Amino acid sequence: xxxxxxxxxxxxxxxxxxxTEASQRDFDVIAVDVAxxxxxxxxxxxxxxxxxxxxxxxxxDASGEDGCRRIAYVGNTHNYEDGAELAEALCxxxxxxxxxxxxxxxxxxxxxxxxALGVQDVMAKYPDMDIVEIAYDEDSVEKAYxxxxxxxxxxxxxxxxxxxxxxxPVGAARAVLKEEREQDVxxxxxxxxxxxxxxxxxxxxxALGVQDxxxxxxxTVQVAVKIADGLLPGEAFPEKTEEKTTIIYQDGAAGLLRTxxxxxx
Numbered sequence: 371x372x373x374x375x376x377x378x379x380x381x382x383x384x385x386x387x388x389x390t391e392a393s394q395r396d397f398d399v400i401a402v403d404v405a406x407x408x409x410x411x412x413x414x415x416x417x418x419x420x421x422x423x424x425x426x427x428x429x430x431d432a433s434g435e436d437g438c439r440r441i442a443y444v445g446n447t448h449n450y451e452d453g454a455e456l457a458e459a460l461c462x463x464x465x466x467x468x469x470x471x472x473x474x475x476x477x478x479x480x481x482x483x484x485x486a487l488g489v490q491d492v493m494a495k496y497p498d499m500d501i502v503e504i505a506y507d508e509d510s511v512e513k514a515y516x517x518x519x520x521x522x523x524x525x526x527x528x529x530x531x532x533x534x535x536x537x538x539p540v541g542a543a544r545a546v547l548k549e550e551r552e553q554d555v556x557x558x559x560x561x562x563x564x565x566x567x568x569x570x571x572x573x574x575x576x577a578l579g580v581q582d583x584x585x586x587x588x589x590t591v592q593v594a595v596k597i598a599d600g601l602l603p604g605e606a607f608p609e610k611t612e613e614k615t616t617i618i619y620q621d622g623a624a625g626l627l628r629t630x631x632x633x634x635x
Contacts, residue, residue, distance in 0.1 A: 372591065373397075380476045380509055382406035386413040389424075393417050398598035401590055403428035403445075406478040411438035423597050427590040429481035429581065431610075442603050444590045444611040449481040452579045452615045453488030453534060456558045459577045459617060460530050463556050467498035468529030471521040473542060473559075475509045475535035482509075485534040485560070502528070507538050514541025522549050533559030536566075539578065543569040564631050571623035580626065582613050589613070 375392065377384050382405040390413070392400050400417065404410045404426055411432045414424050418439045429446045432438035446452070460470065472489055475482035486504065493499045502525055507513040514537060521528055522545065531546075533539040539559030543566070546555050558577045559566065569575040593607050603609035618626060627633040 372594075380405050380479060382409040382478070385410055389413050389417060393420070393422050397422075399423045399425060399594040401425045401427045401594055404430040404432045404480060405476070407432040407436040407438065407480055408478070411436050415439050425590075425594060425597060428586055430479060432480075433610075441597055442593055442607065442609055442611070444593050445586050445613055446481060446581055446615060447610055447612045448615065449484035450488040452560070453485030453532075454492045455488075455615075455617055456485075456532060456560075456577065456579050457489040457492035460532060460556055460558045461492065461496055461499055463576055464499070464529050466496045469500050469502045469525055469527055470530040470532060471502055471518075471525070471528060472504045473514050473517060473531065473533045473535075473538035474504060474506050475538065477506050482534050489532050489534070507535075507541065509535050509537045511537045511541040511544075514538035515545045516541075518542045518545035519549070522546070522551055522555070528555055530556040530558070533557065535559075536561035536563050539563070539566045539569070539575055543574045547574060562626060562630055564627070564633070567623050567627050567630075568633075570618065570620055571627065573620055576619070578618050579615050580618050581615050586613050 375388055385405045417424050424440050425442045426432055426440050427444045431443040472486060474486045493501050503521055505517040507517055531542045533542055540563055542557050546552050552574050557575045560579050562580045566575060570578055589611050596606050
């Protein structure tokens, strides 16, 4: 049996509170998708010290390098590379010149910040690529939409937008469509939201970095069961279970919509 205790918005303070509450409910294992390593790691360590079994999962880890004693991690270990690969795809599409805006997500969330850093490092390699604005939309479609509208108003020659979480490609695409700028603004972003995949299929979004979220969920439960049985990382399971990300273009969108959502053209 399992319970999935997801908040409506990302908050490290709320996450620490939920961890405390979960520790009082006799779970065999607690898994957390870390919102802020600096804030969450001490809470995890406190639970570990009290005898609870805690692991991390999804896209954001808190590892020993963060001072965290969590038992294992299952998920994306290459967020920086994902951001860099999306940025490279955008730069190539634009002929390595143009003005770009970046929608990040939440401050201090490791996966969002790492992707944004990968984007910035790639852009810095090309003298004719220019990041004109970076905005934190708090993983909100509505805020991403508003930020994109502002980008388009302030930068009439904006050539591209890089989106670092699952929500902001949707908000960016909606705004670009409303302003009828889909022909001259190239959007790249993360993950497999159904609306985003439809925009990819229709050519509004150029590329999406799709994480294998099914495997993340499946492997998290597999590892959690082994931890509950008293096993530690080693032969039974690795300390980090690495999941993959695949860059999907327009020709792959229909297949993903069919596989994930049963949507047939």
